[in-house]
Amino acid sequence: MGRMEGRVALITGGASGLGAEDARVLASEGARVVITDVQDDLGRAVAASIPGCRYLHHDVRDEARWEEVVAETLAAFGRLDVLVNNAGLVRFGTIEELSYADYKFQVEVMLDGTFLGCRAAIPHMARNGTGAIINMASVGGMKGISAIPAYAGAKGGIIAMTRSIAIHCREQGYRIRVNSIAPGGIVTPMTAQALAELPADDPGLQQNANHGMGEPADIAEMVLYLASDLGKHITGTNIVIDNGETIA
Numbered sequence: 608m609g610r611m612e613g614r615v616a617l618i619t620g621g622a623s624g625l626g627a628e629d630a631r632v633l634a635s636e637g638a639r640v641v642i643t644d645v646q647d648d649l650g651r652a653v654a655a656s657i658p659g660c661r662y663l664h665h666d667v668r669d670e671a672r673w674e675e676v677v678a679e680t681l682a683a684f685g686r687l688d689v690l691v692n693n694a695g696l697v698r699f700g701t702i703e704e705l706s707y708a709d710y711k712f713q714v715e716v717m718l719d720g721t722f723l724g725c726r727a728a729i730p731h732m733a734r735n736g737t738g739a740i741i742n743m744a745s746v747g748g749m750k751g752i753s754a755i756p757a758y759a760g761a762k763g764g765i766i767a768m769t770r771s772i773a774i775h776c777r778e779q780g781y782r783i784r785v786n787s788i789a790p791g792g793i794v795t796p797m798t799a800q801a802l803a804e805l806p807a808d809d810p811g812l813q814q815n816a817n818h819g820m821g822e823p824a825d826i827a828e829m830v831l832y833l834a835s836d837l838g839k840h841i842t843g844t845n846i847v848i849d850n851g852e853t854i855a
């Protein structure tokens with residue numbers, strides 16, 4: 608028996624990078640997985656490569672679509688045990704450069720998207736009597752990064768919101784654990800694009816890349832830990848996986 612046998616996971620941003628690897632790892636442990644994204648061709652291809660995995664189109668900013676996605680997950684698999692709020696993107700620009708539109712876009716996808724996901728999933732998990740939510744934060748949300756103030760702000764917000772929602776679930780007596788993960792630089796399409804755009808002496812990602820980037824599995828194994836009974840005593844925390852970036 609796998610560690611996720613009988614459980615159903617919903618993963619946003621599952622067409623690429625960390626979300627796709629989360630889906631592969633959870634499915635390999637027996638989970639039935641729904642991935643959602645806005646990149647439909649990629650999402651369908653990822654789902655086709657994973658046994659028991661389904662793809663749904665979903666822009667995480669779309670409040671009404673959240674209700675449909677949860678309903679479609681329940682219709683397909685009968686329950687919802689795990690939500691990974693993973694969808695994200697980055698737009699570069701310091702506070703002097705970034706437009707308000709680009710600020711809002713990042714905050715809406717990552718912070719609002721995470722809020723909407725938690726709000727849509729919790730009533731169903733509460734009815735199940737158990738659940739695990741994993742929100743994808745970033746070391747940027749802990750230490751600040753001058754080139755990405757909106758991204759860092761959204762991720763810092765995710766860390767604080769995760770804790771607040773975990774406290775709520777505990778106060779309500781729900782056995783729903785809510786945690787965030789803060790990765791440092793991990794090799795994915797997002798960081799490949801960032802490394803190509805950033806100057807070679809950039810004090811953030813480029814210099815940390817010199818210490819060695821992580822692999823998607825480094826994050827997905829922690830998602831499995833928090834999603835499964837391995838993490839049954841962990842809630843309201845932010846797990847940092849950054850090869851020491853935040854202690855340097």
Ligand SMILES: NC(=O)c1ccc[n+]([C@@H]2O[C@H](COP(=O)([O-])OP(=O)(O)OC[C@H]3O[C@@H](n4cnc5c(N)ncnc54)[C@H](O)[C@@H]3O)[C@@H](O)[C@H]2O)c1
Nearest residue numbers: 620623624625644666667693694695745790792793795797
């Ligand atoms: N890779 C890293 O080094 C790193 C570090 C810290 C945090 N993160 C976070 O991990 C998560 C995954 O990042 P990744 O590196 O795998 O990037 P990625 O670009 O490979 O994957 C992100 C996915 O999110 C999807 N997405 C973007 N906007 C969306 C929207 N509005 N609705 C639905 N889906 C949307 C994209 O289409 C993409 O498939 C993100 O939240 C990112 O901020 C990544």
